[in-house]
Amino acid sequence: STGGVWGSPAVATVARAGTTAVSPASVVPAPVIATPTGGVTYRITATTTIYTEPGSTAAADIAGQLAAIVRRSTGYPMPVVDAPSATPTDGIALLLSGAPTAVGGEGYQLDVTDASIAVRANEPAGLFAGVQTLRQLLPAAVESPTVQPGPWDVAGGRIVDYPRFAHRGAMLDVARHFLPMSVVKRYIDEIALYKVNRLHLHLSDDQGWRIAVNSWPNLAIYGGSTEVGGGTSGYYTQDEYRQIIAYAAARYIMIIPEIDMPGHTNAALASYAELNCDGVAPKLYTGTKVGFSSLCVGKEITYTFLDQVLGEIAALTPGPYLHIGGDEASSTTAADYATFMNRAQQIVAAHGKSVVGWHDIVNAPVLSSTVAQFWGTTTSNAAVATAAQNGTKVIMSPANHVYLDMKYNSRTRLGLRWAGYIDVQDAYGWDPGAYLAGVGATSVLGIEAPLWTETIETLADVEYLAFPRLPAIAELGWSPMSTHDWTSFNQRLGAQGPRWRAMGINYYHSTQVSWP
Numbered sequence: 004s005t006g007g008v009w010g011s012p013a014v015a016t017v018a019r020a021g022t023t024a025v026s027p028a029s030v031v032p033a034p035v036i037a038t039p040t041g042g043v044t045y046r047i048t049a050t051t052t053i054y055t056e057p058g059s060t061a062a063a064d065i066a067g068q069l070a071a072i073v074r075r076s077t078g079y080p081m082p083v084v085d086a087p088s089a090t091p092t093d094g095i096a097l098l099l100s101g102a103p104t105a106v107g108g109e110g111y112q113l114d115v116t117d118a119s120i121a122v123r124a125n126e127p128a129g130l131f132a133g134v135q136t137l138r139q140l141l142p143a144a145v146e147s148p149t150v151q152p153g154p155w156d157v158a159g160g161r162i163v164d165y166p167r168f169a170h171r172g173a174m175l176d177v178a179r180h181f182l183p184m185s186v187v188k189r190y191i192d193e194i195a196l197y198k199v200n201r202l203h204l205h206l207s208d209d210q211g212w213r214i215a216v217n218s219w220p221n222l223a224i225y226g227g228s229t230e231v232g233g234g235t236s237g238y239y240t241q242d243e244y245r246q247i248i249a250y251a252a253a254r255y256i257m258i259i260p261e262i263d264m265p266g267h268t269n270a271a272l273a274s275y276a277e278l279n280c281d282g283v284a285p286k287l288y289t290g291t292k293v294g295f296s297s298l299c300v301g302k303e304i305t306y307t308f309l310d311q312v313l314g315e316i317a318a319l320t321p322g323p324y325l326h327i328g329g330d331e332a333s334s335t336t337a338a339d340y341a342t343f344m345n346r347a348q349q350i351v352a353a354h355g356k357s358v359v360g361w362h363d364i365v366n367a368p369v370l371s372s373t374v375a376q377f378w379g380t381t382t383s384n385a386a387v388a389t390a391a392q393n394g395t396k397v398i399m400s401p402a403n404h405v406y407l408d409m410k411y412n413s414r415t416r417l418g419l420r421w422a423g424y425i426d427v428q429d430a431y432g433w434d435p436g437a438y439l440a441g442v443g444a445t446s447v448l449g450i451e452a453p454l455w456t457e458t459i460e461t462l463a464d465v466e467y468l469a470f471p472r473l474p475a476i477a478e479l480g481w482s483p484m485s486t487h488d489w490t491s492f493n494q495r496l497g498a499q500g501p502r503w504r505a506m507g508i509n510y511y512h513s514t515q516v517s518w519p
């Protein structure tokens with residue numbers, strides 16, 4: 004099926020589990036512009052070379068990641084070498100020249116002729132995004148861990164593509180159930196394919212503290228020793244946290260660490276008696292209630308604790324954000340909450356970072372740099388709208404559309420249902436830039452899909468709730484609303500199924516999706 008239907012909903016052919024050429028209309032998120040060249044196909048063969056921008060270690064690294072995927076499934080050598088010219092006449096070229104300025108830092112232009120494939124970007128992040136598109140233009144079997152027969156054809160044409168929003172996030176709650184590094188890395192691989200560029204790690208909660216802090220060692224050693232349901236658990240050493248950051252950075256994903264406060268702090272309060280107003284440490288907690296714990300707002304040691312803990316995490320984190328939670332602080336008075344959040348924001352600023360907080364934070368005075376993450380279930384919230392009108396940027400995580408821990412329906416074994424059931428159409432069918440009253444697209448930094456883990460324990464659990472909804476939400480973050488169309492999306496999403504099977508992803512077979 005050469006010269007396929009680029010971006011058209013009229014998809015005649017989609018990839019079966021095998022190796023037939025993929026229709027380019029199967030790309031998720033939908034590209035901004037996709038123009039086919041009828042009758043033209045590029046074929047990857049045993050002699051295909053990947054050429055990269057001369058002297059760019061970033062381009063060489065991205066090419067290395069592409070080569071590793073293609074080598075496994077094709078068995079071809081796929082050498083990576085510096086490009087001899089900026090106008091490739093053969094092979095696959097990853098170039099940091101010749102891209103339209105309009106695609107910005109994260110966009111790219113991808114050209115497929117019968118002789119060559121060229122991905123052009125202004126920045127390495129754009130090259131990486133273009134490579135994710137190229138992976139999806141190849142037959143699904145390219146994602147297979149073992150050698151497959153081929154052929155390895157890509158239909159001809161041009162894609163010009165760039166993101167709608169800066170923040171395209173996913174969140175993992177590693178506090179309720181600890182998730183080992185291997186699971187976090189695998190999830191990073193999976194979300195990167197859909198051009199998600201931020202991973203928010205919920206590193207502390209009532210049930211566990213998941214990052215080593217040298218100045219307060221019991222947080223991890225004692226506070227990280229258990230989880231929901233009891234049993235042994237764990238935490239990341241600072242070196243492991245650095246490894247997660249490096250792994251994410253190689254996939255152009257920024258890590259946003261969250262230390263939730265002043266509520267959701269039982270694990271910390273249990274680890275250090277002096278953090279409690281009454282000086283008595285509570286027991287470790289392994290249940291799933293929320294809203295019962297609070298740091299002691301009136302004690303000065305609380306702010307020493309914040310300064311030292313947030314200082315260490317700021318020093319470990321290259322990204323500009325520290326998330327300080329602020330949700331469900333129902334054991335803290337409104338006045339105490341405002342006092343606390345005011346000082347917490349100053350402390351974060353003193354460590355050179357900007358605050359992200361759950362949208363409850365707008366009930367306190369906010370710094371102009373503070374970002375509010377909306378997690379409500381209604382389309383109007385007066386306090387968030389007022390903050391937005393005063394310049395606060397908002398990350399959209401409406402719980403009834405993007406909470407990946409909500410069940411698909413009443414028969415879903417995993418997950419919760421407090422925000423309702425969320426099948427694929429609920430995840431896809433809204434506009435982040437025109438959803439919350441008084442919070443227009445210019446106030447929206449982006450979108451994020453949280454996965455809370457009260458009921459989640461394994462990679463298979465994570466994958467089952469994230470797929471296929473995470474790609475739907477990723478498309479809302481990347482693609483212009485002009486591409487928004489359920490019929491088209493349904494076809495493109497369904498075409499991911501064979502890809503997920505090749506990758507071994509444990510996805511939910513939603514009856515709303517037209518799987519091939």
Ligand code: TNX
Binds near residue numbers: 330408419455
């Ligand atoms: C609400 S959303 C919470 C979390 C829970 C989640 C479960 C938010 C900011 N807080 O503490 O894990 O619901 O869906």
